[in-house]
Amino acid sequence: MDLSVSTRPHRPPGPACFLQRTGSLWQLGIESQELTTAIAQLAEAHNKAALAAKADATCWVIEHLRGQAAYRQQRCATIRGGRDETART
DSSP states (O other), X not given: OOOOOOOSOOOOSSOOOSOOOOSXXXXXXXXXXXXXXXXXXXXXXXXXXXXXXXXXXXXXXXXXXXXXXXXXXXXXXXXXXHHHHHHHO
C-alpha cells in the first residue's frame, strides 16, 4: 500500500486555463481593456469589409436590373415599330 503524498498542486476538475498571469487586479483590468479594444477593432474592420461586399453586390444588382429594363424597353420599341410599319402598309 502506497502512502506517499503527491507534490503536485490540486486542480479542480474542469478546463485548464493557460492564461495564468501574475499581477494586480488593476494590471489585469488594463490588459483586459486593451484586449477588448483590439477585438472591437478587428470586428469593426470585418464589418466594414462585409459592408463593402454587400454594397458591391447591391450595385451589381441595380446595374443588372437597369440593363434588363433597357433591353426590354428597346425590345418593346422594336416590336411597336414593327406593328406601326405593318399598319401603315
